[in-house]
Amino acid sequence: MAEKRRRGRPPRSEGASAREEILRTAREMFGELGYERTTFTEIAERAGYTRPAVNHYFPDKVSLYRALLESVRDTVITGSVEQAVEQQTLFGRLSGFLESAVQVDSRDRTFARFIAVSVLDGFRHPQLREPTQRQVDEVRAFVRQALASAVEAGEVRADLDVPAVTEMLIAVMWGMGLYAGFLGSHEQLEDVVEQFSRLVAGILW
Numbered sequence: 001m002a003e004k005r006r007r008g009r010p011p012r013s014e015g016a017s018a019r020e021e022i023l024r025t026a027r028e029m030f031g032e033l034g035y036e037r038t039t040f041t042e043i044a045e046r047a048g049y050t051r052p053a054v055n056h057y058f059p060d061k062v063s064l065y066r067a068l069l070e071s072v073r074d075t076v077i078t079g080s081v082e083q084a085v086e087q088q089t090l091f092g093r094l095s096g097f098l099e100s101a102v103q104v105d106s107r108d109r110t111f112a113r114f115i116a117v118s119v120l121d122g123f124r125h126p127q128l129r130e131p132t133q134r135q136v137d138e139v140r141a142f143v144r145q146a147l148a149s150a151v152e153a154g155e156v157r158a159d160l161d162v163p164a165v166t167e168m169l170i171a172v173m174w175g176m177g178l179y180a181g182f183l184g185s186h187e188q189l190e191d192v193v194e195q196f197s198r199l200v201a202g203i204l205w
Contacts, residue, residue, distance in 0.1 A: 019057045022047050024110065027068055031113030031181060035065060035121040035128065062127050069118060069131045076104050076111055077135060081142045090150035094169070095197045097142065098176075102193055106186055113181030119174060136170070143169050172196065 025047035029038045040061045044054040058064035080100035084093045104111050115135075122132025144166045150156045176196070180189045 018049070018053070022049065022054055022057060022064075023068060023071055024108070026064055027072075027114045028110045030065065030068065030121070031110055031117050034117055035061075035125055040064070065121075065128060066131050068114065069128075069135055072111060072115060072118070073135055073138065076101055076115065077138050079104075081138065084142065084146075090146055090155050091197065091201050093146045094143075094200060095193075098173075098193045098197065102180075102186075102190055109181065109186065112177050116174065116177040116181045139173065140166060140170055169200075 022043070026038075026043045029043055029046060032038075038061075040054065041051055043064070044051045047054070054064075058067060080097045083100040084096035087093045087096045101112075118128075118132055119136065122128045144162060147156070147160065147162045147165055151158060151160050151162065176189070176192065179192065180186075184192065
């Protein structure tokens with residue numbers, strides 16, 4: 001079979017799609033191999049571009065990884081939070097957040113794998129720590145606010161330990177990301193989210 005022809009710098013009219021194609025390939029590779037084992041040259045080769053073509057958008061691996069983190073925040077985390085806060089109850093907000101994330105997973109499963117792996121990459125590599133932590137903190141702030149509002153509204157027990165429950169939910173959500181990326185099918189993930197929502201409702205109410 002003929003070797004896939006690698007493309008040079010894309011014309012201006014193709015720039016947006018080329019950048020997204022490079023980002024998707026990088027998200028896939030970082031999710032498979034992690035930051036350290038993934039090379040800039042291999043990303044270019046798998047995407048079908050020359051390295052100078054990739055450098056046109058991203059000068060180095062760190063800038064590419066940071067762009068991925070921002071893309072994931074916009075696509076998965078911020079989008080899911082915006083959809084969830086429209087709900088009027090704690091159960092609706094938590095379920096809405098997870099269901100929105102599952103919808104993204106149904107379109108492209110590389111997101112779940114990258115999110116799960118990026119937390120570890122941020123811990124291992126200081127240059128990635130701040131943007132990775134910002135991603136986690138956005139989810140933490142959403143969960144904590146949702147719990148605090150539920151306590152104030154009398155939806156849940158008044159003695160609820162909001163910080164501790166927040167961290168429990170963060171831990172479980174990250175575990176769901178691992179499950180979605182590496183273990184279960186999309187259909188199984190949908191079932192897990194449904195049962196988790198029921199479990200949370202039974203524990204907190």
